[in-house]
Amino acid sequence: MLESRLAQLEASALKRIRAALTAEELEAARVEALGRKGALAQASKEMGKLAPEERAAAGKRLNAAKQALETAFEARQAEFAEQALQARLDAEWLDLTLPAPGVRPGSLHPLTQIQSEIEDLFVSMGFVVLDGPEVETEFNNFDALNIPSDHPARDMQDTFWLKDGHLLRTHTSPVQVRGMRRLGPPLRMIAPGRVFRNEEVDASHEHTFYQLEGMMVDREVSIAHMLYFMKTLLAGIFKRDVTVRLRPGYFPFVEPGFELDIQCLICGGGGCPVCKQGGWVELLPCGLVQPNVLRLSGIDPEEWNGFAFGLGLTRLVMMRYAIDDIRLLQSGDLRFLKQF
Ligand code: FA5
Numbered sequence: 461m462l463e464s465r466l467a468q469l470e471a472s473a474l475k476r477i478r479a480a481l482t483a484e485e486l487e488a489a490r491v492e493a494l495g496r497k498g499a500l501a502q503a504s505k506e507m508g509k510l511a512p513e514e515r516a517a518a519g520k521r522l523n524a525a526k527q528a529l530e531t532a533f534e535a536r537q538a539e540f541a542e543q544a545l546q547a548r549l550d551a552e553w554l555d556l557t558l559p560a561p562g563v564r565p566g567s568l569h570p571l572t573q574i575q576s577e578i579e580d581l582f583v584s585m586g587f588v589v590l591d592g593p594e595v596e597t598e599f600n601n602f603d604a605l606n607i608p609s610d611h612p613a614r615d616m617q618d619t620f621w622l623k624d625g626h627l628l629r630t631h632t633s634p635v636q637v638r639g640m641r642r643l644g645p646p647l648r649m650i651a652p653g654r655v656f657r658n659e660e661v662d663a664s665h666e667h668t669f670y671q672l673e674g675m676m677v678d679r680e681v682s683i684a685h686m687l688y689f690m691k692t693l694l695a696g697i698f699k700r701d702v703t704v705r706l707r708p709g710y711f712p713f714v715e716p717g718f719e720l721d722i723q724c725l726i727c728g729g730g731g732c733p734v735c736k737q738g739g740w741v742e743l744l745p746c747g748l749v750q751p752n753v754l755r756l757s758g759i760d761p762e763e764w765n766g767f768a769f770g771l772g773l774t775r776l777v778m779m780r781y782a783i784d785d786i787r788l789l790q791s792g793d794l795r796f797l798k799q800f
Pocket of ligand 1: 617630631632633657659664665666667669671711713714717742743744745746747768769770771772773774775786
């Protein structure tokens with residue numbers, strides 16, 4: 461009797477195992493038939509009540525049923541694993557023939573590009589490229605440039621003062637002073653660098669921007685020399701005719717002093733926020749070096765004279781690439797930088 465029950469039990473458990481559609485259903489079928497309190501365990505307990513001669517045959521039948529169910533269970537489990545693997549392979553399919561996205565090459569910042577072009581140009585004309593500290597002494601930034609402490613010209617450049625009396629240089633002109641003292645005359649130097657001013661930021665004014673100082677000291681330097689180098693500079697950068705105007709300018713360290721303005725290349729001179737609607741952009745102040753400036757750096761103005769200019773490098777970059785807001789240049793915005 462137990463044997464025929466085992467046969468029935470095996471048949472119905474096999475049916476359930478084979479019909480299981482999910483791992484949960486399969487596990488439930490397994491527990492019911494093969495679990496510790498399952499049907500087979502129950503039947504096994506009943507064996508104790510059988511007569512010894514029946515017990516051997518029933519034991520064999522029980523083992524056979526157990527074997528058959530375990531095999532069916534493992535087979536169904538393997539089918540589920542195979543299905544899961546197939547589903548994953550379908551979902552995670554990769555097309556290895558697609559072209560790779562590629563490495564996007566980096567590029568130099570437009571300021572760095574123009575700076576090195578100007579450096580190459582001036583080096584080819586016998587100039588040296590000098591560097592100076594961004595934290596300067598008051599003496600180098602002002603006094604040595606003929607701007608004494610009570611001089612109103614100091615107010616022209618709003619200064620970031622540091623606690624110990626030093627300052628963040630407001631222009632690259634202190635590098636002239638360092639160059640004259642270190643190298644002496646004759647001297648041809650340029651000095652590109654970052655400068656700082658405590659002023660209101662707008663489309664054409666930054667608190668942190670770049671200038672490029674130029675200076676030549678020799679025995680007979682004239683305004684003609686100065687104009688020659690400045691024209692060569694602009695021709696080298698713009699590679700086409702640009703309209704400039706020269707007007708008198710006041711800087712205590714040059715005499716006479718000039719402002720060289722460029723007709724705004726953003727609006728073509730019609731007026732825009734960059735040129736403050738005036739059509740012209742201040743770009744390249746310059747002049748012949750004030751004798752006092754030479755003297756303060758140990759050069760005899762009876763024997764030597766020179767010219768100097770202070771190019772607004774950031775503004776030059778804006779003009780060359782028609783960038784209509786100076787703030788873009790230091791924004792770190794990749795959408796902007798990717799264009800160069
Ligand atoms: C000076 O800084 C003088 N040291 C230049 C000089 C050197 C004159 C040698 C004579 C001889 P100025 O303050 O004008 O001058 O600045 C020079 C240039 O820097 C300006 O023409 C302008 O192009 C640029 N500039 C000035 N302020 C800013 C600013 N806030 N943001 C961006 N560019 C500026």
